[in-house]
Amino acid sequence: MTAIETPIPVRSPLPQGLAGQTAVILGGSSGIGLAAGAMLASLGARVVLTGRDKARLDAAVEHARAAGPGAEVLGVAADVTDDAALEETFERAGTVDHVLLTAGGFAGTQPITEVTRDAARGTFDGRLWPALAAARTAVPRMNPGGSITLTSGNLVVRPRPGMTVLSAVGGIETLTRALAVDLAPRRMRANTVRYGMIDTPLARGVLSAGADRAGDEAMAEAGLQTPLGRFGTADEAASAVLFLMANPYMTGEILTIDGGQDF
Incomplete structure (x- = not known):
């Protein structure tokens, strides 16, 4: 890990301070990722969106461009579980300031007595590995002061029957704190937004x-x-992402946005 002697850069913690910075959104063709991309473009950020469905990705790019006329918005068709596709995404993005990973699906419910190794591995490979792989791939291309934002869900604190495997992916939150420690010498940050039902x-x-x-x-x-x-709403959820990206003194945090659903 490369250490930097100077402190993390001081800049405006307001979202407007993201103007001119590059944000890569892995899973940016719908939902929270799409909303975050449009907000970032409206602030004048350079935005790179990824998604597996080319048609939906193209529509997302146009949506972000309409939200931020004049902003540079690039779409890269990619599956975040594919290491080669991640490499290509960041090669095309160039120097990066922020990364958001929202990609991931719902694996369904399953009693613990019916969980198979393949099903569990599929869930972990689809949620935990992309977070590690994204960090590994992005960090060498990131500027000091940059950030990685991951996403989690309130199943971590309110497990439900039949969702043991999906709840175990709450390891994303432990990973976040480990990444924050690992990235601090580079003056980079890692945070997670824990969502309720959006x-x-x-x-x-x-x-x-x-x-x-x-x-x-x-x-x-x-x-x-x-x-x-x-x-x-997706916009309410995405605003939390922009807060974490913009505030250079936020790292290792789990920010809950759930409207009190975990009471």
């Missing part, structure tokens, strides 16, 4: 709610059971 395509898939009016009504009805009476 109204995204992934969440709608989990709740079998479509993108139509009936889906909106189903999400609204389900959201009434939460402390604040609704699920969070």
Whole structure:
């Protein structure tokens, strides 16, 4: 690990301070990643979005460009579980200031007595390894003061029946603190946002709610059971990411955005 003698750079901790910086969003074609990309572009950041679906990625790039006219937005079709694709993504991105990893799916529920090694490995390979691989690939290309932001869920603190394997991926939070220590000599940072249920395509898939009016009504009805009476929006979730990217004195933190769902 390369150590830097000078302290971490001091800059504005407000999101506007992200103007001119480069952010790579791994999983930026929908949901929270898409919202974060549009917000960053609106602030004048250079944004690199990745996603597996080329058509959806192209639409995400156009959405971000519309949010930030004049901002440079690049789309790279890539699967974050593919090490070669990660290398290509960061090669095309060049020098990087911030990385957000939102990619990951819902593996479904399964009693512990039915969990197989292959199913568990698939979940870990799809959630934990991409975080390690992204850090390994990004750090040599990152500027001092840069950050890596990972994502977790409130299953870590409120496990539910049949979700033992998915809850175990809460190791992301332990990894975050280890990365913060490992990256500090380089004057880089690592944080995680722990989300509750956010109204995204992934969440709608989990709740079998479509993108139509009936889906909106189903999400609204389900959201009434939460402390604040609704699920969070992708923009509300993404604003937490921008806070962590912008504030140069935040590292090793787990920031919860769940509207009190883990009460």
